[in-house]
Amino acid sequence: MFELFAQSAFSGVLAGAYYALIALGLALVFGTMRVINLAHGELVLLAAYVAYSAENKLHLDPLASLPLAVAVVGLTSIAVYGLLSRIKKDRELNSLILTFGLGVIMTNAILMIWSADIHSTSVPWHHDAIILADLLFAMNSEVFFGVAGLVVVAGLWWWLEKTWYGRALRAVASNRDAAKLMGINPQFTEILSFAVAGLLASVAGIAIYSAKVIQPSLGHHLTVKAFIITVLAGMGSVPGVLLGGMLLGIVENLTVTLASSALQELAGMVLFLVVLLVMPSGLFGRVRRRG
Amino acid sequence: MLHINGLTVTFGGLVAVSDVTFDMREGEVLGLVGPNGAGKTTLFNAICGLARPGSGTVELMGKNLLSMPIHHRARAGIGRAFQVPQPMHELTVRENLTVAQRFGAGKVDKAKIEELLDVLKLGHKADMDAATSLALTEQKALEVGKALATEPKLLMLDEVLAGLETTGKRAFLDTLEEVRKRYRLSVMIVEHDIETITRMCPRVLVLNFGRLIADGSPDQVFNDPEVIRSYTGGEPA
Amino acid sequence: MNKLKIPAVLVLAYLVLPLAVNGNDYVVSLIVAALTIGGIALAWSMLGNLGGMVSFGHAAFFGIGSYASALLTIKAGWPVLVSMLFAGLVAAASSIATMPALRLRGPYFALSILAYAEIFRIIATEWKGLTGGAAGILSIPRLPEIMGIDLGGKIGGYFVVVTLVIAMVGIYAVIRRSPQGLALKAMHDSEDATRVVGVNATMLKALMLVVSAFFAGLMGAFNAHYINFLEPDYAFSGSWTTLAIVAAIFGGYRTLWGPLIGALVVYLVDQLVFKAILPQGHQIILGALLGAMVLFSPTGLTPLIAKLTRLQRKETANAAH
Ligand SMILES: Nc1ncnc2c1ncn2[C@@H]1O[C@H](COP(=O)(O)OP(=O)(O)OP(=O)(O)O)[C@@H](O)[C@H]1O
Ligand SMILES: [Mg+2]
Numbered sequence: 001m002f003e004l005f006a007q008s009a010f011s012g013v014l015a016g017a018y019y020a021l022i023a024l025g026l027a028l029v030f031g032t033m034r035v036i037n038l039a040h041g042e043l044v045l046l047a048a049y050v051a052y053s054a055e056n057k058l059h060l061d062p063l064a065s066l067p068l069a070v071a072v073v074g075l076t077s078i079a080v081y082g083l084l085s086r087i088k089k090d091r092e093l094n095s096l097i098l099t100f101g102l103g104v105i106m107t108n109a110i111l112m113i114w115s116a117d118i119h120s121t122s123v124p125w126h127h128d129a130i131i132l133a134d135l136l137f138a139m140n141s142e143v144f145f146g147v148a149g150l151v152v153v154a155g156l157w158w159w160l161e162k163t164w165y166g167r168a169l170r171a172v173a174s175n176r177d178a179a180k181l182m183g184i185n186p187q188f189t190e191i192l193s194f195a196v197a198g199l200l201a202s203v204a205g206i207a208i209y210s211a212k213v214i215q216p217s218l219g220h221h222l223t224v225k226a227f228i229i230t231v232l233a234g235m236g237s238v239p240g241v242l243l244g245g246m247l248l249g250i251v252e253n254l255t256v257t258l259a260s261s262a263l264q265e266l267a268g269m270v271l272f273l274v275v276l277l278v279m280p281s282g283l284f285g286r287v288r289r290r291g
Numbered sequence: 292m293l294h295i296n297g298l299t300v301t302f303g304g305l306v307a308v309s310d311v312t313f314d315m316r317e318g319e320v321l322g323l324v325g326p327n328g329a330g331k332t333t334l335f336n337a338i339c340g341l342a343r344p345g346s347g348t349v350e351l352m353g354k355n356l357l358s359m360p361i362h363h364r365a366r367a368g369i370g371r372a373f374q375v376p377q378p379m380h381e382l383t384v385r386e387n388l389t390v391a392q393r394f395g396a397g398k399v400d401k402a403k404i405e406e407l408l409d410v411l412k413l414g415h416k417a418d419m420d421a422a423t424s425l426a427l428t429e430q431k432a433l434e435v436g437k438a439l440a441t442e443p444k445l446l447m448l449d450e451v452l453a454g455l456e457t458t459g460k461r462a463f464l465d466t467l468e469e470v471r472k473r474y475r476l477s478v479m480i481v482e483h484d485i486e487t488i489t490r491m492c493p494r495v496l497v498l499n500f501g502r503l504i505a506d507g508s509p510d511q512v513f514n515d516p517e518v519i520r521s522y523t524g525g526e527p528a
Numbered sequence: 529m530n531k532l533k534i535p536a537v538l539v540l541a542y543l544v545l546p547l548a549v550n551g552n553d554y555v556v557s558l559i560v561a562a563l564t565i566g567g568i569a570l571a572w573s574m575l576g577n578l579g580g581m582v583s584f585g586h587a588a589f590f591g592i593g594s595y596a597s598a599l600l601t602i603k604a605g606w607p608v609l610v611s612m613l614f615a616g617l618v619a620a621a622s623s624i625a626t627m628p629a630l631r632l633r634g635p636y637f638a639l640s641i642l643a644y645a646e647i648f649r650i651i652a653t654e655w656k657g658l659t660g661g662a663a664g665i666l667s668i669p670r671l672p673e674i675m676g677i678d679l680g681g682k683i684g685g686y687f688v689v690v691t692l693v694i695a696m697v698g699i700y701a702v703i704r705r706s707p708q709g710l711a712l713k714a715m716h717d718s719e720d721a722t723r724v725v726g727v728n729a730t731m732l733k734a735l736m737l738v739v740s741a742f743f744a745g746l747m748g749a750f751n752a753h754y755i756n757f758l759e760p761d762y763a764f765s766g767s768w769t770t771l772a773i774v775a776a777i778f779g780g781y782r783t784l785w786g787p788l789i790g791a792l793v794v795y796l797v798d799q800l801v802f803k804a805i806l807p808q809g810h811q812i813i814l815g816a817l818l819g820a821m822v823l824f825s826p827t828g829l830t831p832l833i834a835k836l837t838r839l840q841r842k843e844t845a846n847a848a849h
Contacts, residue, residue: 036635086823092634096582097777098822104770104815112809220766224646227639266650269643276640277628339724365726377721379714386710393707395726422717441725 003135004257010136012253016246017149018142018211021204022222023229023241024156025077025197030230032173032193035091038099039080041222042106043198047073047205048214049110052119062121062210069202076106077198081191103220111216120213145207152203153242156196160238169193228272234281247271292317292477293338293445298347300330300337300501307333308344309501315445320471320478322492322509324485326522330501331481332374335447339371340364351445365395370443374450374481376430378421384408384433385417388440395441404440410470411436428459432466439470446471448480452487464491485513497521541690546683556682558799559792560754563689566791567747568772570696571740573781578704578712579736582634584769585641586744588626588648591764593619593745594752595652595659598668601753608669612749619745620738622648630733649764664759671753685754692750693788696743701784703739708732771795774814777821780828789830 026040037043047069054065080102087094121127126141138146160166171179172189179186208214208222229248233240248268255267293315300308308330315321323331336342338349340361349356356364379387388404408414411432416424421433431451438446448467452460464487471478482488488495489509497505497512499521505512512518549555572586597615600606606614629640652659659665670680671688678684703709711727723729752758771794772787779790794814802810825832 036639083819083823087826089826093576093580093582094822094826096635096638097773098819100584100770100773101815101818101822104818105812106815108809108812108815112806112812116808224639224642227635228643231636262654263650266647266654269646269650272643273629273640273647276632276636341720341724360728361723362726362728365724369724371724373721377718379711379721379725380717381713382710387714390707390711390714390722390727391725394711394728397726399707437721437725 005254007136008253008257009250010132011138011142012250013246014138014142014146015249015253017146017153017242017249018204018207018245019225019229019249020153020242020245021145021149021200021207023226023233023245024153024238025200025204026223026226027230027233027238027241028156028193028200029197032169033084033190035084035095036099036227037080037084037197038096038223039103039106039219040099040197040201040226041224042103042110042219043073043077043080043201044205044208044222044226045110045214045216045219046076046106047202048209048218049114049119049205050202051121051206051209052114052214055121055123061123062126062206066202066206069206070199073202073205074195074198077194077201078191081194085187085190103223107216107219110219114216116216118213118215119209121210123210126210139211141207141210145211148203148207149245150242152200153238156200157238159196165189165192225268228268231272232275292352293479294348294350295338296348296350298334298337298349299345300333300342301345306501307342308337308498311347311498311501311503313496313503313506315477315479317444318475318477319494320480320492322488322495323479323481323498324483324488324495324512325498329498329521331498332449333501334498335371335449335479335481338364338447339369362394365441365443366397368444369447370395370438370441370445371447372431372434372438372449372451374453376427376434378425378430378433379437380422382421383418384413384421384425384436387421387433388436391437391440392442395443407436407439410473411466427454428463431455431463435467435470439474442474444477446476446478448478448482450481450483452482452484460487467491485509489513537694541694542687546686550683553682556686558796560682560685560689561799562792562795563686563693563788564747564751564754565768565771565775565795566788567689567693567696567750568744568768569775569779569781569787569791570693570700571743571747572769572772573776573787574700574703574743575736575740576776577782578709579733579740580712580716581630581733581737582638583641583740584638584766584773585626585643585645586740586772587764587766587768588641588645589619589623589741589744590748590751590768591645591652591760592622592648593748594758594763595665595748596745597749598665598752598758599658601669602665608671608753612746612753615749616742616746619748620742622745623737623741626741627734627737630730630737645764645766645769649760652760652764659760662760664757664762666757668752668756668758670756680753685750689747689750689754692746696746697784697788699739704784708735712736770811770814774818776828777818778829780830780832782827783830786828786830790828793829 022044026037029035029037050069050072051062051065054060054068055062083098084095087098126139128140129137130140130143131137160170168184168189169192171182171184172186176186229241229244232244232247248271251267251271252264256264296312298308298311311334325331333342337344338356344357351367354367356367359367379390382390385404388407392404393399408417413429413432413436416429425433434451452463455463480491493508495509495512496503497518504521505515505518549559568586568590572583575581575583593615596618597611600611600614601608626641626644629637632640653662671684672679679688711722712732714722715729775791775794776787778794780786798810798814802813821828
């Protein structure tokens, strides 16, 4: 029994780091523009498909396709920004609907380009098992991206806290007009946040392609996961995203272990609703009045 | 009929209303004056529910207002006209009054709406969009109209005369006097123009930096050295 | 002109259209599906227009309505039409479970409703004893025969759905003109002004949610008896929401008829044209349409056409002088 618990907690933690990767871009864009990008999951999925094509056409290891994925997804992400910035009225509602529409476009474009088939990497290393302490089982790619998730979260946190760009980003997030007076170009920082979100989505997409299976309808699913984690984290909190991701990962894995895999999603949704309704500022967010 | 005791409202570190205590009798017309930023609007907000006081009590005819949500306060008898006119957007003038009546007074009485339109001289614009087609005087009239449509006991007017030129102001004052008598209202009015206040209000309260620094007849109040000092920009003693 | 509109719509709906398409079962079934989506779009628009809330989970209420009506007829043996009405009520009641979400705004509300939809779908899948699980429910009773018209047939189904959506438009029109509807409309931009005159916004929004859920549930119930088959992934499919949103945004979600017109145009064009050109991924056009509408005509097609015709009339008037 203990072994089962330990295994599901361990899998949950690894899944959490990978979930955090998916959610970071969404949280970052929300932080700077107060916009939920409902096409974020599709950006992640696009990166996964780029990795798939790179593997099959160029014979690259998924990890090596990162630059290509960053180029494609980064540009797409900036294009999303380009459209979003054209919204004039009712930004909150219209940005939701616009990004929702963009998500539909991307899902169907992926379907048209890559067909509805299910894919996963055929590089064996990624699926090989490693066993830790004679007890805990994981795939190489899961461990790799679990660690990568930690590194990326730490890196993003450092970037936001310690570099000039990061500070500019946070300044725009907290007060657009004041930031302008300080000589920061808000438009530039917003583009920057979308570019970085594209980068984060690329890492996440490659993680998914390496460790899981992909199919065109996954994008929407990923957006929802990312949003759940962002809410668990408290909107805009980067370390919170990691903890939120892990919480979700652990809850899902325990549900599978203790109940049934059919209820995995249910557990996540219930957790999401409970946190949203009971603690609207998130588990790890600063207390902030909403609206 | 209105009892306010120790009312304090803070925004972060700023004390916008500081330990304000006063009573108001039924039928009274009370002037509220003070320099810009003195806390007059915030005091109104605290009474009608748009600002949450840190401490103190507000009672209207024996009912504790602070424990009520905003929409109950309208039913309890508070009618509020905003300093910056806030028509209900996307509605016509008549619809503005209808909504105020239905929810604030809990009834639908078309004759009363027509009467208000008539008294406030808004009849010719009754079916126009309230947010976009009114001149300033009309916007102010609609502010008062929305408050009146809720059938208040206490009418709170926040600078409804500001920005009107002399003749417009005089006409509007007459209108206000007429509705006050007709509906037997108690009125609390914020106004910068001392002459107007002196004419309208037998009793005046002065706020400065959130504190109530004077309470009395216009004569007493406007000759009070502390009040004069507050208007010439001095810090409170 | 406005006085003629209603009789014109009725003649079109009950006489012209059925005569024109009767016999072409494929087209009739497309129109029925379009109107079903139009009904959801209308329910969605009510909440969006009057409640100021975007829901990504209206499939939840649609699905609940479907299952409730199917189960009431099969397990309890209720007559179909009674079950449908009651199923609407069940969907409305289920919306009470989602009410805590009313405290939330914008994206929080939108996605929390989506979470509810997921939860309801999973329950429908897992509660096998009641719903038959993923295998679904077969042979759901057809709509009955009334006054010699077989409502269970293709054209009969059309008459039922067209009656439902027109009734919904009628009720919506009444709501929009009521003080409650006006207050909700005003809430959107003038929250403080509305609250200080005594409007309890939360209560009105909750009422709107209940009405909206009832209508979505009713459409679900109709659909269940029309196609006689249900499974969770179908009844709770996100497509019901997506199509309804596209239709509402395209037609103009703040207008009375926009959602219905939008649904007819979007769905029929999608099925008859785009699907023929792009057998796979034809919904990409819907996404593009949605994006283009938000960017270029956020108020939707119906107001756009009204604006254009007004312009044109002005020009003709000018030319005449
Ligand atoms: N919502 C708020 N958040 C923070 N500070 C506020 C808020 N509302 C008012 N204040 C501050 O509280 C103080 C009192 O403001 P208030 O509007 O009550 O003054 P006032 O007496 O109505 O002034 P005026 O004559 O200019 O209308 C001011 O310093 C103002 O900046
Ligand atoms: Mg003021």
